[in-house]
Amino acid sequence: MTGAVAAPDRDPGLQPERTRLAWRRTTLSSTGAALLAMKTTLHGGTSATAVTVCALCGALWLGFLLVAHRRIRALSATSSPPALTPRHATAGTLLTVALAVCAAALVF
Template sequence: MPDGKGTHGSRTRDRDPGLQPERTRLAWRRTTLACAVAASLAGRQTLHSGIDPASLVVLALVVVAWLAFLALAHRRIRAMRMPRPPALSPRAAVAAVACTFALAVLGAAMLR
């Protein structure tokens, strides 16, 4: 019998995640693809604007940021396969934001 607080007595109910883990996994894949496109465009911009040492350094940083995001996303996608995936750690969330921000800043630096 419900106790008025959304639970049934002393029994605990397992959360049914439904399709949420699949949607989250697909969102990570889309974001990884968007980062890959940004890195590819940075490489294209470097080739078309002339290769100089500064452009190569920025391009190398873009590739590092993309690879870091790729590793983070791959780890999260694998975690989403579990029946009850763990929450994204604050450290991983900050790393994902830092990679995204780095790609944006480095992309702007490529257009100088």
């Protein structure tokens, strides 16, 4: 009996769910990085530069949170969500990299 075994049909609901969870994990990790960088900076004393960079770090985090929340809502709204637009993908990427650089600058 050498028949081909039919592959199970792909569940289209799983990929948006995994993507939504990935956005949530990324949001959580960026929140942790921003908070730890701000805490580390403000723990040893404050300066005008440190406060400014902390404010910038907070603004970048809020920007990423907005992009991520928008995408999470789009993924949850329908069973077949629209593709991520290049503008939102670029914004998410740039905000993530800028937040990482800002947090690293605060710590070092």
